[in-house]
Amino acid sequence: MYSPSAFVQRYLDLLATGRAADALRVPGVSADLALQQDTGIDASSSEALLRAAALAQLTDYRVTSEQPDDGTYRVTTAYRAGGMRGTTTYSVVQDGWLGVVPNWRFQRSPLAEIELTVRGADDFAINGFALNRHQVSTQGADADPLDPLHLLVFTPGAYSVTVDTPIAATPGVRVLADTALARTPVDVQAHPTEKFTSLVQQKVEEFLANCTTQQVLLPTACPFGLEVSNRLADGALPKWSITQQPTVTIEPDGADWKIPPTDAVAHIDVKIKSVFDGSVHDVSEDVPFQIDGTIGILPDGTASIRVGSPSVDGG
Structure with missing residues (x-):
């Protein structure tokens, strides 16, 4: 004992x-x-x-x-x-x-x-x-x-x-x-988690949808655009849409996360005027692009999602 x-x-x-x-x-x-x-x-x-x-x-x-x-x-x-x-x-x-x-x-x-x-x-x-x-x-x-x-x-x-x-x-x-x-x-x-991935997918789609509201050939701070050697027809404004959304995945990146490069496709409809003969023709074209990004977790637990250089609001 x-x-x-x-x-x-x-x-x-x-x-x-x-x-x-x-x-x-x-x-x-x-x-x-x-x-x-x-x-x-x-x-x-x-x-x-x-x-x-x-x-x-x-x-x-x-x-x-x-x-x-x-x-x-x-x-x-x-x-x-x-x-x-x-x-x-x-x-x-x-x-x-x-x-x-x-x-x-x-x-x-x-x-x-x-x-x-x-x-x-x-x-x-x-x-x-x-x-x-x-x-x-x-x-x-x-x-x-x-x-x-x-x-x-x-x-x-x-x-x-x-x-x-x-x-x-x-x-x-x-x-x-x-x-x-x-x-x-x-x-x-x-x-x-699947919930987190789904949230990031939603935020990226919202970000791209906001890009399509810009009626310009090269939307500001967006991952897609169209360069032309001619100019827009008088009164014509480009119309963008997303025909193929990116399938977002998330990978560890040190203490945070990243979105690896992911393929997507935008579409533009616009009238272009030739600088040579003044003729106007319709352009309806798919524009492939890629997105990537980083995701940081803020002190309050929300996510700060950055697609390429632009930033997407957290959630």
Whole structure:
């Protein structure tokens, strides 16, 4: 009951029953990480995940060995965390006495770090616990969307990172934190949702429709136009229409998104007057063109869509 193995077993009991606050009070868990030797983690890491709501299920856990080593005991455990099998070895030392019973503590904190990069979203969840980039970054509201986030976690622990917003989603990436004071890099690329793609398609079509209202040969800030060597007939104004809308797709572009080059066709009807003999003839012509663009996500969650050089209102 008073062995290093029993000490570690009680720590695992706390994690298995979701008692994260009690686990943090176990001697040696919340040690000053800046003073820990040979640590691979950032001492300023966020503690947001050190709570019951962020713990995955821990089952089938047991101590498999206890090895003394010059006053330190190496206690090895086996378990199933979030359905993932793993083993972890802890360093335990005596921490005085309680009467005739020895107290124990972790020589090295059993905490670890997830170094998380989420591309394409500021909102995400870990084990279903919702987080926002600006809440957990040391830079706060000024956090760069591509800067990794440093998050403390318990070992052992399984952590599943998911994105599920109106703009972006991902089925999730799961990692096992099984080594104390170790850093585990995790890179998550969110992908555009059908709703987001449909919205961008709608905004691009609205933008092109607005271009067709310009009764000129070269609509301003638009991706199509017609150059002629003659001139417009007196009183004639070009009439534009879109005969083939672009089929918009969205691809990741760093922290934001882009619209890759996409084919489309405009149509013009206009009367042209020859500069040589003054004759007037009707022009009815399809004008192929391409669009591309970039999409940035604004702080309020709306999208700023830029088609080529012109900008489309966000939504």
